[in-house]
Amino acid sequence: MKALNADLHCHSTVSDGLLAPAELVRRAHGNGVDVLALTDHDELGGLETAAAAAGELGMRLINGVEISVSWAEDQTVHIIGLGVDRQFAPLVQGLASVRGGRDARARRIAAELDKVAIHGAYEGALKYVGNPALISRSHFARYIVELGHAKDVKGVFDWWLAKGKPGHVKHAWATMEDAMGWIHGAGGIAVVAHPGRYRLSRAELARMLAMFKDLGGIGIEVVSGSHNEEHIRDHAHLARRHGFLASRGSDFHGPGESWIDLGRMPHLPDDLTPVWTRLH
Ligand code: AMP
Ligand code: MN
Ligand code: MN
Ligand code: MN
Numbered sequence: 001m002k003a004l005n006a007d008l009h010c011h012s013t014v015s016d017g018l019l020a021p022a023e024l025v026r027r028a029h030g031n032g033v034d035v036l037a038l039t040d041h042d043e044l045g046g047l048e049t050a051a052a053a054a055g056e057l058g059m060r061l062i063n064g065v066e067i068s069v070s071w072a073e074d075q076t077v078h079i080i081g082l083g084v085d086r087q088f089a090p091l092v093q094g095l096a097s098v099r100g101g102r103d104a105r106a107r108r109i110a111a112e113l114d115k116v117a118i119h120g121a122y123e124g125a126l127k128y129v130g131n132p133a134l135i136s137r138s139h140f141a142r143y144i145v146e147l148g149h150a151k152d153v154k155g156v157f158d159w160w161l162a163k164g165k166p167g168h169v170k171h172a173w174a175t176m177e178d179a180m181g182w183i184h185g186a187g188g189i190a191v192v193a194h195p196g197r198y199r200l201s202r203a204e205l206a207r208m209l210a211m212f213k214d215l216g217g218i219g220i221e222v223v224s225g226s227h228n229e230e231h232i233r234d235h236a237h238l239a240r241r242h243g244f245l246a247s248r249g250s251d252f253h254g255p256g257e258s259w260i261d262l263g264r265m266p267h268l269p270d271d272l273t274p275v276w277t278r279l280h
Helices: 021-030 047-057 089-100 102-115 121-126 137-146 153-161 176-185 202-214 229-242
Strands: 035-038 060-071 075-082 189-192 219-224 245-249
Touching: 021 035, 021 047, 035 047, 047 060, 060 089, 060 176, 075 176, 075 202, 075 245, 089 102, 089 176, 102 121, 102 137, 121 137, 137 153, 176 189, 176 202, 189 202, 202 229, 219 229, 229 245
Parallel strands: 035 060, 189 219, 219 245
Antiparallel strands: 060 075, 075 189
16 A cells, blocks of 8 residues: 655745745645645644645645744754644634744844844845744844855854854743643644754653653654654654654755655654544
8 A cells, every 4th residue: 555645744934934835735735745734833824825725636734833842941842733723712822922032032143143243134034034923043044045154054054043053042932831732722633843853862852752741742753854764763763662653744944945845755664653643
């Protein structure tokens, strides 16, 4: 039997992606995706048009969101909600409050970048923003590439925007408890995004996953656009050991900018139970 091509993680212009929701859906369909979840950062605003576009193509679309969460001492983790009711008021309001902190954070990022001679970064980043409430480091990255300081967005993060670099400022996102409460209240399931990308020790990762599980979390991304083969092996092992369902997502942001195109990731290892078995 042909494995289902599910891509449960991607971004549109409603957050930091380069394609509008309907374009993203059409590209996914063209790439052979059977089930797509649109998971913009801290936003549900693209889901309605994405659903309409998917409906026209007869493709299954799942309502998703990738929530920015602060955990422990200044660690950021991303928790994905899948199958959420996009009108559930506490989720809608909770996400609005998370987004509310982004503008002031962006101004602080720009002030820090100014000290290392990258001037006008707030206005520069805004040129790339589709949704002003969702100004993110990706938009700064595009501006810094425009200035010629790096050849691509990935290169910018290593020098300017990753943790410990000038354009990374401390920020309080949602708490894990709140994010999980909003997702579950909205009838969704919670999945840890790209666990291989966090700079956590094994012990810290185990502690984070234990907390996530205590709060009702059921899945982790095993296959992700930001996981290499070793990450896939390690996280498949973690899913088996801790009894997590497995998710698969490209984390696609745009042509030319992302490692992997929509639906073009490896399949999940056969013995794992996919998260989409819990989505109807
Ligand atoms: P923010 O939510 O403003 O902190 O921005 C986070 C976004 O920046 C992520 O969702 C990615 O799209 C992007 N990002 C973070 N780290 C990297 C990286 N090393 N390379 C490319 N993009 C990255
Ligand atoms: Mn992003
Ligand atoms: Mn993420
Ligand atoms: Mn993402």
